[in-house]
Amino acid sequence: xxxxxxxxxxxxxxxxxxxxxxxxxxxxxxxxxxxxxxxxxxxxxxxxxxxxxxxxxxxxxxxxxxxxxxxxxxxxxxxxxxxxxxxxxxxxxxxxxxxxxxxxxxxxxxxx
Amino acid sequence: xxxxxxxxxxxxxxxxxxxxxxxxxxxxxxxxxxxxxxxxxxxxxxxxxxxxxxxxxxxxxxxxxxxxxxxxxxxxxxxxxxxxxxxxxxxxxxxxxxxxxxxxxxxxxxxxx
Numbered sequence: 001x002x003x004x005x006x007x008x009x010x011x012x013x014x015x016x017x018x019x020x021x022x023x024x025x026x027x028x029x030x031x032x033x034x035x036x037x038x039x040x041x042x043x044x045x046x047x048x049x050x051x052x053x054x055x056x057x058x059x060x061x062x063x064x065x066x067x068x069x070x071x072x073x074x075x076x077x078x079x080x081x082x083x084x085x086x087x088x089x090x091x092x093x094x095x096x097x098x099x100x101x102x103x104x105x106x107x108x109x110x111x112x
Numbered sequence: 113x114x115x116x117x118x119x120x121x122x123x124x125x126x127x128x129x130x131x132x133x134x135x136x137x138x139x140x141x142x143x144x145x146x147x148x149x150x151x152x153x154x155x156x157x158x159x160x161x162x163x164x165x166x167x168x169x170x171x172x173x174x175x176x177x178x179x180x181x182x183x184x185x186x187x188x189x190x191x192x193x194x195x196x197x198x199x200x201x202x203x204x205x206x207x208x209x210x211x212x213x214x215x216x217x218x219x220x221x222x223x224x225x
Contacts, residue, residue, distance in 0.1 A: 004155075042116065042201070042215030043156075090155050098144055098163075098205065103155030 002026050006091050006104035013081040013111045021076040021107050023091030031094045032074040033058075033101070034066060036087040043090065049074055081111045114139040116204050116216035124222045129192055133219045135185040135202030143212075146203040147176050147187050150218065156201055159187070192223045 004025045013019055023032065030051050035043040045058030049068040063085060065077045074093075078085060088108050092101040116137045125131050137145070144163050148156035160169045160176040162185075168177050173190045189196055199218040206212035 040217060042203075042217050044215075045213070092155075098161075100146075100158040100161055101156075103157070105155050106153070 004091055004093055004102050004104035006089075006107050008107060009105070010108050011110070013078070013109065015081060015083060015111060017081050019078050019081065019109075021078075021089055021091075021109075023074045023076070023093075023104060024072055025074075025091075025093040025102070026072065027093060027095075027102065028071070029093035029095050029102070030071070031096065032068065033092045033094075034064070034074065034076045035090045035092065036060065037090060037106075038087050046076065046089075078109075081109075083111045085109065086111045114204075114206070114214050116202055116214050118200075118202050118216040118219050120219060121217075122220040122222070124224060125192055127192055127194055127223050127225055131189050131192060131221065133187045133189075133200050133202075133221070135187070135216060137183050137185070137202070137204045137214070139183075139204040139206060139214050141207045142180060142183075143205040143207040145176075145178055145185050146205065146213075147174070147185075148201040148203060150199045150201060152198070159200075189221075192221075194223050194225070197221060197223045 007022045033048040034046040047066040052071040055066045067075045088106050091104040094101045119134045146161045147159040150156040162178045175188045178185045201218045202216040
């Protein structure tokens with residue numbers, strides 16, 4: 001019963017470096033999401049996907065790219081990391097827009 | 113502006129006691145209201161989801177209420193346990209296409225012996 005698995009769990013980047021966060025789900029969900037969680041703020045949507053091969057921008061998409069080449073995987077890329085991207089990143093998936101979301105355990109990213 | 117406000121910001125209670133967390137929202141057009149529990153260092157876990165027509169929903173010792181007229185919701189925890197220590201997040205969903213969830217900042221609950 002893996003649910004949603006995120007890798008890595010922790011990462012430290014230098015300003016300007018790039019990296020990819022991987023999210024994998026085994027529930028056959030169509031919808032997948034990337035959120036960031038910052039102190040004192042609610043989770044904010046970065047990008048989302050409504051199915052294999054589709055992606056769309058969320059509330060705070062700048063500086064991030066995503067890809068959904070396979071239904072079970074949703075990748076989040078940081079092209080040129082900035083200190084403002086220091087955050088905890090959560091991936092989630094759901095069967096439908098109104099259904100319950102299953103979240104991963106998060107990736108804590110620090111950009112120095 | 114669509115907002116979700118939760119109170120109190122933090123709360124400490126003794127094990128075995130009950131507590132109620134509040135959520136007020138200005139999100140419109142309303143679709144559903146969700147409560148999540150987030151343990152430290154973990155992702156949020158769904159407790160309840162309520163639509164416009166539902167005014168109460170339970171999940172074990174957790175009972176959520178919804179008053180869509182006043183745009184208020186509450187989460188009542190009965191007979192608290194140490195494992196209830198967590199952040200409780202209220203989330204409101206909008207109708208219409210696209211992902212439209214607005215997250216509150218959470219109430220940090222600590223249950224002590």
